[in-house]
Amino acid sequence: xxxxxxxxxxxxxxxxxxxxxxxxxxxxxxxxxxxxxxxxxxxxxxxxxxxxxxxxxxxxxxxxxxxxxxxxxxxxxxxxxxxxxxxxxxxxxxxxxxxxxxxxxxxxxxxxxxxxxxxxxxxxxxxxxxxxxxxxxxxxxxxxxxxxxxxxxxxxxxxxxxxxxxxxxxxxxxxxxxxxxxxxxxxxxxxxxxxxxxxxxxxxxxxxxxxxxxxxxxxxxxxxxxxxxxxxxxxxxxxxxxxxxxxxxxxxxxxxxxxxxxxxxxxxxxxxxxxxxxxxxxxxxxxxxxxxxxxxxxxxxxxxxxxxxxxxxxxxxxxxxxxxxxxxxxxxxxxxxxxxxxxxxxxxxxxxxxxxxxxxxxxxxxxxxxxxxxxxxxxxxxxxxxxxxxxxxxxxxxxxxxxxxx
Amino acid sequence: xxxxxxxxxxxxxxxxxxxxxxxxxxxxxxxxxxxxxxxxxxxxxxxxxxxxxxxxxxxxxxxxxxxxxxxxxxxxxxxxxxxxxxxxxxxxxxxxxxxxxxxxxxxxxxxxxxxxxxxxxxxxxxxxxxxxxxxxxxxxxxxxxxxxxxxxxxxxxxxxxxxxxxxxxxxxxxxxxxxxxxxxxxxxxxxxxxxxxxxxxxxxxxxxxxxxxxxxxxxxxxxxxxxxxxxxxxxxxxxxxxxxxxxxxxxxxxxxxxxxxxxxxxxxxxxxxxxxxxxxxxxxxxxxxxxxxxxxxxxxxxxxxxxxxxxxxxxxxxxxxxxxxxxxxxxxxxxxxxxxxxxxxxxxxxxxxxxxxxxxxxxxxxxxxxxxxxxxxxxxxxxxxxxxxxxxxxxxxxxxxxxxxx
Numbered sequence: 001x002x003x004x005x006x007x008x009x010x011x012x013x014x015x016x017x018x019x020x021x022x023x024x025x026x027x028x029x030x031x032x033x034x035x036x037x038x039x040x041x042x043x044x045x046x047x048x049x050x051x052x053x054x055x056x057x058x059x060x061x062x063x064x065x066x067x068x069x070x071x072x073x074x075x076x077x078x079x080x081x082x083x084x085x086x087x088x089x090x091x092x093x094x095x096x097x098x099x100x101x102x103x104x105x106x107x108x109x110x111x112x113x114x115x116x117x118x119x120x121x122x123x124x125x126x127x128x129x130x131x132x133x134x135x136x137x138x139x140x141x142x143x144x145x146x147x148x149x150x151x152x153x154x155x156x157x158x159x160x161x162x163x164x165x166x167x168x169x170x171x172x173x174x175x176x177x178x179x180x181x182x183x184x185x186x187x188x189x190x191x192x193x194x195x196x197x198x199x200x201x202x203x204x205x206x207x208x209x210x211x212x213x214x215x216x217x218x219x220x221x222x223x224x225x226x227x228x229x230x231x232x233x234x235x236x237x238x239x240x241x242x243x244x245x246x247x248x249x250x251x252x253x254x255x256x257x258x259x260x261x262x263x264x265x266x267x268x269x270x271x272x273x274x275x276x277x278x279x280x281x282x283x284x285x286x287x288x289x290x291x292x293x294x295x296x297x298x299x300x301x302x303x304x305x306x307x308x309x310x311x312x313x314x315x316x317x318x319x320x321x322x323x324x325x326x327x328x329x330x331x332x333x334x335x336x337x338x339x340x341x342x343x344x345x346x347x348x349x350x351x352x353x354x355x356x357x358x359x360x361x362x363x364x365x366x367x368x369x370x371x372x373x374x375x376x377x378x379x380x381x382x383x384x385x386x387x388x389x390x391x392x393x394x395x396x397x398x399x400x401x402x403x404x405x406x
Numbered sequence: 407x408x409x410x411x412x413x414x415x416x417x418x419x420x421x422x423x424x425x426x427x428x429x430x431x432x433x434x435x436x437x438x439x440x441x442x443x444x445x446x447x448x449x450x451x452x453x454x455x456x457x458x459x460x461x462x463x464x465x466x467x468x469x470x471x472x473x474x475x476x477x478x479x480x481x482x483x484x485x486x487x488x489x490x491x492x493x494x495x496x497x498x499x500x501x502x503x504x505x506x507x508x509x510x511x512x513x514x515x516x517x518x519x520x521x522x523x524x525x526x527x528x529x530x531x532x533x534x535x536x537x538x539x540x541x542x543x544x545x546x547x548x549x550x551x552x553x554x555x556x557x558x559x560x561x562x563x564x565x566x567x568x569x570x571x572x573x574x575x576x577x578x579x580x581x582x583x584x585x586x587x588x589x590x591x592x593x594x595x596x597x598x599x600x601x602x603x604x605x606x607x608x609x610x611x612x613x614x615x616x617x618x619x620x621x622x623x624x625x626x627x628x629x630x631x632x633x634x635x636x637x638x639x640x641x642x643x644x645x646x647x648x649x650x651x652x653x654x655x656x657x658x659x660x661x662x663x664x665x666x667x668x669x670x671x672x673x674x675x676x677x678x679x680x681x682x683x684x685x686x687x688x689x690x691x692x693x694x695x696x697x698x699x700x701x702x703x704x705x706x707x708x709x710x711x712x713x714x715x716x717x718x719x720x721x722x723x724x725x726x727x728x729x730x731x732x733x734x735x736x737x738x739x740x741x742x743x744x745x746x747x748x749x750x751x752x753x754x755x756x757x758x759x760x761x762x763x764x765x766x767x768x769x770x771x772x773x774x775x776x777x778x779x780x781x782x783x784x785x786x787x788x789x790x791x792x793x794x795x796x797x798x799x800x801x802x803x804x805x806x807x808x809x810x811x812x
Contacts, residue, residue, distance in 0.1 A: 016462040050482070056422040057486050058493035065492070065500055069485035072478035076456070079475035080463050086471070087464035094471055098504075099549055120549070143505055143526070 002167045003125070004029060007039040007135065007157035011174045012231040013077045014044035022231060023084035025172075026130060030090060035125050037164065039135040039157040040081055042073025063108035067137075067147045071097065074134035074153070082132045092130040095120060097137035098145060102156060104138035110149030111138055113156075116163035125164075133160060151212020158215045162222035169224050171211055172231035177238035178203065178210055180402035181255040185390045188403040192253060194239045199253050199345050200226075202379040206343040207258035216240060252346035252355065252400040257393050259386055261291075261339040262314040263371070264321060265306040268331025271298040278328055279305065282320050288313045292341075292374045292383065306372060308383065311337050339371065340389035343381040344396060356380050362399040368392055408573040409531070410435060413445040413541065413563035417580045418637040419483045420450035428637060429490035431578075432536060436496060441531050443570065445541040445563040446487055448479025469514035473543075473553045477503065480540035480559070488538045498536040501526060503543035504551060508562060510544035516555030517544055519562075522569035531570075539566060557618020564621045568628035575630050577617055578637035583644035584609065584616055586808035587661040591796045594809040598659060600645045605659050605751050606632075608785040612749040613664035622646060658752035658761065658806040663799050665792055667697075667745040668720035669777065670727060671712040674737025677704040684734055685711065688726050694719045698747075698780045698789065712778060714789065717743050745777065746795035749787040750802060762786050768805040774798055 006026065013019050022040075030036050050069050054061040061069075078094035085092035101117030124131045135153025138146050148155050154171055161169035175183065177191035178200065195203070197220035204213040211228050219226045219240060229237025269275055276295070283290055293307040309317045314337050325333045349355055359380055363370060368391065372383040384392060397403065412432065419425050428446075436442050456475050460467040467475075484500035491498035507523030530537045541559025544552050554561050560577055567575035581589065583597035584606065601609070603626035610619040617634050625632045625646060635643025675681055682701070689696055699713040715723045720743050731739045755761055765786055769776060774797065778789040790798060803809065 016459065019463060053422065053482075053486060054489055057425060058489040060493075061489045062492050065485045065488045068500060068502070069482060069489075072481050075478050076459075076475060079471045080459060082471045083460055083464040083467045083475075086468050087466075094474060096474070096551075145502075 001033055001035060003035040003037070003164055004168055004170060005037045005039065005157050005161040005164070005166045006170045006172060007153055008041065008231055009153065009171075009173045010041040010044040010046075012172055013040055013081065016080075019077070019080050019084050022172075023081060023088060023090075025231065026081075026085060027088055027090050030130055037121060037125070037131045037133060037160055037166070038081065039133050039153055039160060040074060040077045041135050041153040042070075043077045046073040046076065064144060067108045067111075068145045070147050071134070071137040071145045074136050078132045078134040085130055085132075090130055091128055092132060093124050094132040094134070095124075096134050097156065098139035098143070100131075100133040100160070102133075102138035102159070104140060104146045104148070106140040106142070106144065106146065108146055111140075111146035113138060113148070113159050116159055118160070118163050121160070121164065151214045154212045154215035155218060158218045158222075158224055158226065161224045162218065166224065168227055169219065170227040170229065171215070172229055173210060174230065174232060175210055176230035176233055176235040177228050178208060178240070179254065181393050181397045182208070182257060185257070185393050186255075186397045189397060190403060191235065192238045193236070194241065194243070195253055196347070197240060197242050199347065199378055200240045202343070202345045202376060203254050203256045206256035206341060206345065206379065206381060208254070208256045211240070252344050252402065254345055254402065255393050255396050255400075256341075256343045256345060257389050258341040259389060260310050260312075261308050261341050261383060261386070262311045262335065262337040263306060263308050263339050263383065264314070264317055265304055265334045266321065266325050266330045267304050267334060269303050269305050270329060271301045271303040275328060276305070279321060279324055282324060283317060286316060286320050288317050288320065290317075292372060292381070294372050294374065308339070308341075308372070338386045339383055340386040341381055341383050342389055342392045342396065343379050344400065345379045347378055349375070349378050349380060358399055359396060362395050363392055366391055366395050407439055407441060409441040409443070409570055410574055410576060411443045411445065411563050411567040411570070411572045412576045412578060413559055414447065414637055415559065415577075415579045416447040416450035416452075418578055419446055419487065422486075425483070425486050425490050428578075429487060429494060429496075431637065432487075432491060433494055433496050436536055442536045443527060443531070443566055443572070444487065444536065444538045445559055445566060446480060446483045446538060447541050447559040448476075449483045452479040452482065470550060473514045474551045476553050477540070477543040477551045480542050484538045484540040491536055491538075496536055497534055498538060499530050500538040500540070501530075502540050503562065504545035504549070506537075506539040506566070508539075508544035508565070510546060510552045510554070512546040512548070512550065512552065514552055517546075517552035519544060519554070519565050522565055524566070524569050527566070527570065557620045560618045560621035561624060564624040564628075564630055564632065567630045568624065572630065574633055575625065576633040576635065577621070578635055579616060580636065580638060581616055582636035582639055582641040583634050584614065584646070585660065587799050587803045588614070588663060591663070591799050592661075592803045595803065596809060597641065598644045599642070600647065601659055602753070603646060603648055605753065605784055606646045608749070608751045608782060609660050609662045612747060612751065612785065612787060613662035614660070617646070658750050658808065660751055660808065661799050661802050661806075662749045662751060663795050664747040665795060666716050666718075667714050667747050667789060667792070668717045668741065668743040669712060669714050669745050669789065670720070670723055671710055671740045672727065672731050672736045673710050673740060675709050675711050676735060677707045677709040681734060682711070685727060685730055688730060689723060692722060692726050694723050694726065698778060698787070700778050700780065714745070714747075714778070744792045745789055746792040747787055747789050748795055748798045748802065749785050750806065751785045753784055755781070755784050755786060764805055765802060768801050769798055772797055772801050
């Protein structure tokens with residue numbers, strides 16, 4: 001008897017019919033002799049509605065109150081799913097994050113899980129029940145309700161899988177797995193049968209939205225295989241795992257892209273120790289996530305410092321950086337919000353220089369100008385005009401022959 | 407510095423504007439130097455919507471799951487109210503029933519409060535905060551969420567007031583107090599300035615919906631004065647309390663009515679010990695609440711047994727009673743669902759026979775036939791045709807000169 005954790009996203013439980021469909025899938029898993037724990041997101045749209053309500057009542061709703069408010073969304077979908085299961089004769093019980101023992105720190109809106117105190121879940125499983133857990137939420141030592149921020153329900157699922165020793169964490173969504181590129185941009189994109197944690201992490205971080213990088217990281221840490229598949233079909237999906245076969249494949253697995261990119265360049269920065277800290281520490285204090293950072297080679301002790309942020313954070317970042325630029329006697333501060341990121345991800349990048357060359361050539365042949373380049377061991381990312389991202393993804397998909405991937 | 411508990415009903419927090427209005431009233435109470443605990447119901451309509459959703463997913467939704475589902479309604483309104491207060495510069499915090507320490511038994515859908523473990527509420531009050539508590543809900547020893555059933559939020563408010571030693575529990579609703587009769591039927595009905603617990607209990611039990619009898623009982627038990635007033639106006643409202651002035655007033659305080667009355671008569675029942683038990687025990691086991699019971703004087707050891715139930719329970723009650731009637735060799739089983747109840751409530755009933763006579767004469771003058779009569783120390787109730795209830799209430803209101811009440 002295997003223990004399986006399944007997670008269903010908001011579109012999979014959007015209305016009564018879809019909840020019933022999910023219930024049938026869960027019942028089938030249970031009928032095969034498995035113990036099943038299910039994590040659900042709020043019904044599609046609910047969270048946005050609650051946030052809108054909150055902003056009708058306060059200019060800046062308190063994070064603690066928002067968390068308690070938003071946590072109701074996943075409780076609603078969990079209880080409805082439990083009712084649907086019971087209606088088809090399956091013993092099921094729903095638990096809030098607090099009841100399921102998801103203990104977090106008190107960083108409201110983006111809490112971290114400290115511990116999963118799984119006694120109640122285990123007790124219900126042992127009683128033969130399917131356990132439905134409200135995703136995205138937890139509870140502090142003071143019994144305050146927290147939410148886990150972006151990718152929260154995926155994280156709940158993997159954390160539960162890890163703490164319960166599940167054999168697999170299945171993340172069901174509205175696409176049939178991890179693709180070689182975004183199928184909306186690249187119709188010839190193919191679902192991958194399997195992918196390693198590291199590559200998935202890079203794909204997810206660099207734009208593939210199908211599973212949250214935080215959940216992938218947690219999966220890697222506790223070695224929990226994660227299956228990403230569709231709740232609307234019976235296609236096999238993509239298994240994210242740490243199998244050795246990954247390392248030797250030595251090829252590009254997929255293309256990620258991201259259109260939420262803005263760039264700030266501080267021009268004419270005196271190149272001396274402490275300058276980078278002088279800029280990036282205040283940004284961190286202002287809660288602004290800085291992504292790619294590039295510093296050009298210094299000429300006569302003067303350099304340019306470029307970095308990217310999410311578009312929504314550009315204005316805030318400029319307000320922080322402009323006075324600092326003056327203070328450190330930089331020449332000026334430039335920004336551009338119409339950018340995108342395109343990345344190729346795969347194993348063996350470092351040992352196969354041909355990849356980078358093929359990427360740059362492909363973009364250049366399409367007349368696409370590269371503004372910034374960054375790399376990791378298993379990723380090469382180019383920042384380009386947002387308007388050219390779609391074209392770039394398709395061209396790279398062809399250039400790396402991803403339409404032939406198994 | 408007084409500690410005041412306020413409760414706001416669903417219509418008072420129906421939308422963002424009304425929530426802001428309620429927040430202003432709470433802030434004003436706090437500004438007068440009081441400590442304030444607020445209990446809120448779900449935004450008007452929410453609970454019905456959630457129940458409808460549940461019935462889309464299950465023919466008979468599990469009571470435990472329904473409770474967890476419904477509890478979200480009051481959490482939403484509590485958090486929104488806390489946000490509105492904070493937005494106007496008042497320190498406020500919302501707590502779920504569980505967080506506020508409302509500990510109940512595990513009778514889902516109609517749980518009883520066992521204890522209020524008020525540590526968290528006290529801590530927040532001492533920190534100078536307004537504490538908003540989600541009404542209608544509690545938590546069992548196993549950390550399962552319960553709801554308190556009808557009148558739940560009123561009960562939460564009075565229970566909190568009792569456990570915190572509040573000076574008053576103010577129940578805000580959409581009418582400006584307890585009236586001498588239902589103002590919708592009797593435009594000349596007047597709000598009462600004050601009323602005793604016992605009389606209020608009878609008024610509420612026999613049809614006045616403005617405050618739940620359960621809350622009144624709890625108020626009496628712990629001697630908590632309850633003010634019933636409107637959240638939409640600044641009229642003084644009605645104070646329910648146990649002051650001695652009540653006892654000696656010796657007059658009719660109000661007319662209650664109820665249109666949800668059905669009657670069952672078991673005709674020709676052999677009058678021997680055990681017959682009443684044979685009928686009423688199975689009804690109790692079927693969860694059917696029996697109200698008025700009348701047994702006629704027995705003639706030749708044969709009697710008729712008549713009792714009333716809510717209209718919605720008539721069919722179920724008949725299914726229970728008919729086979730028993732056969733078994734005990736009663737002649738037949740009759741039912742009537744088009745009945746109503748009209749009651750006069752006041753002190754000194756027993757010592758002033760004139761009241762009963764005046765009631766019966768008034769009804770008879772209007773040609774209203776009385777089907778059943780029951781009395782308590784402070785109440786006389788007549789069961790009459792539903793179609794004549796409105797007429798009866800108005801006539802009694804005039805006959806007892808209630809339009810001149812202070």
